[in-house]
Amino acid sequence: MNDRVLVAMSGGVDSSVAAYLIKKQGLPTVGVTLKLFSNDDINTDEEKTCCSLSDAEDARSVALKLGMEHHVFNFRDNFKEKVIDRFVAAYESGGTPNPCIDCNRFIKWRQLLTRADIMECGRIATGHYARIERDTDSGRMLLKRAADMSKDQTYVLYALTQEQLSRTMLPLGGLLKNEVREIADDLGFINADKPDSQDICFVPDGDYAGFIEKYTGRTSTPGNFVDVCGNPLGRHKGIIRYTVGQRKGLGISFGKPVYVSEINPASNTVTLADESALFSRVLHASDINLIAVDRIDQPLRVTAKVRYSHKEAAATVWQTGDDEIRVEFDEPQRAVTRGQAVVLYSGDVVVGGGTIR
Numbered sequence: 001m002n003d004r005v006l007v008a009m010s011g012g013v014d015s016s017v018a019a020y021l022i023k024k025q026g027l028p029t030v031g032v033t034l035k036l037f038s039n040d041d042i043n044t045d046e047e048k049t050c051c052s053l054s055d056a057e058d059a060r061s062v063a064l065k066l067g068m069e070h071h072v073f074n075f076r077d078n079f080k081e082k083v084i085d086r087f088v089a090a091y092e093s094g095g096t097p098n099p100c101i102d103c104n105r106f107i108k109w110r111q112l113l114t115r116a117d118i119m120e121c122g123r124i125a126t127g128h129y130a131r132i133e134r135d136t137d138s139g140r141m142l143l144k145r146a147a148d149m150s151k152d153q154t155y156v157l158y159a160l161t162q163e164q165l166s167r168t169m170l171p172l173g174g175l176l177k178n179e180v181r182e183i184a185d186d187l188g189f190i191n192a193d194k195p196d197s198q199d200i201c202f203v204p205d206g207d208y209a210g211f212i213e214k215y216t217g218r219t220s221t222p223g224n225f226v227d228v229c230g231n232p233l234g235r236h237k238g239i240i241r242y243t244v245g246q247r248k249g250l251g252i253s254f255g256k257p258v259y260v261s262e263i264n265p266a267s268n269t270v271t272l273a274d275e276s277a278l279f280s281r282v283l284h285a286s287d288i289n290l291i292a293v294d295r296i297d298q299p300l301r302v303t304a305k306v307r308y309s310h311k312e313a314a315a316t317v318w319q320t321g322d323d324e325i326r327v328e329f330d331e332p333q334r335a336v337t338r339g340q341a342v343v344l345y346s347g348d349v350v351v352g353g354g355t356i357r
Contacts, residue, residue, distance in 0.1 A: 011055030095339025245335030
């Protein structure tokens with residue numbers, strides 16, 4: 001394998017230190033920044049984390065300091081199709097997507113490895129907090145949690161394939177975040193104190209419904225709030241404004257807390273219920289990717305997360321088809337939501353995951 005490494009540089013401190021650590025190993029490196037969208041694409045004039053001109057300039061500044069080549073590649077069309085359009089479609093169908101997973105799956109790794117081949121780079125490197133190791137018994141590449149559990153990003157990386165993992169370097173996996181910032185500060189990087197990105201990069205204000213309506217030019221159709229028996233309770237402002245488990249911002253009062261328990265795009269209804277209705281023990285997922293094993297032939301004990309910030313819980317998983325799994329939790333889990341990912345762990349090792357259906 002060619003020793004040359006293509007380093008993804010977003011302009012943030014993590015990818016900058018990752019580039020330094022690769023360079024420190026004596027490996028020939030080249031830095032690349034991916035242009036994923038412009039302000040016109042998302043109908044805004046604000047600066048955006050990951051894709052603003054200043055981010056690209058920060059990445060270039062670090063690359064120059066490290067004596068690296070640096071290139072900017074435009075993948076706006078791919079990002080629009082594979083990430084933004086999928087995000088919009090999921091909300092309009094009553095789901096709650098995780099676009100960071102789609103970005104890693106359909107844009108970053110595919111495009112970085114394609115560019116790596118063109119630029120004669122054997123591997124790529126990113127600033128994600130996770131570890132990759134080869135299992136000596138099975139020969140499979142394993143994705144493992146980062147040393148800094150507060151920054152661990154294995155949840156959004158579960159969809160990486162064996163080929164992608166085998167060609168990826170994650171130099172921050174064994175470091176704590178404060179250690180990364182100390183390295184950047186010692187090196188005098190321009191972004192040493194740069195804040196971490198928050199929320200979804202193309203919706204930095206967190207107003208998902210507002211973004212979708214501006215992006216599509218369509219106003220979400222109002223409909224009925226209903227109870228679990230289907231009885232009307234009031235009017236909602238469009239299903240894209242709600243997600244399972246939501247309590248605040250409903251615009252309706254019952255003298256007691258009520259929560260969104262179901263979103264039905266066919267009837268354009270949003271079901272409200274007591275919090276007890278949010279708990280379930282079983283979920284089904286499709287579009288699966290398995291990392292630690294090729295297939296789950298027998299019921300397997302795991303811990304599972306049903307969203308990025310969710311505390312993992314003990315469960316048993318069955319593979320019910322070529323592209324389907326069934327997960328049964330020991331204890332009911334709150335607000336298992338269609339469109340989110342379920343990610344399975346065995347200790348520090350990611351077994352795999354899929355999209356909750």
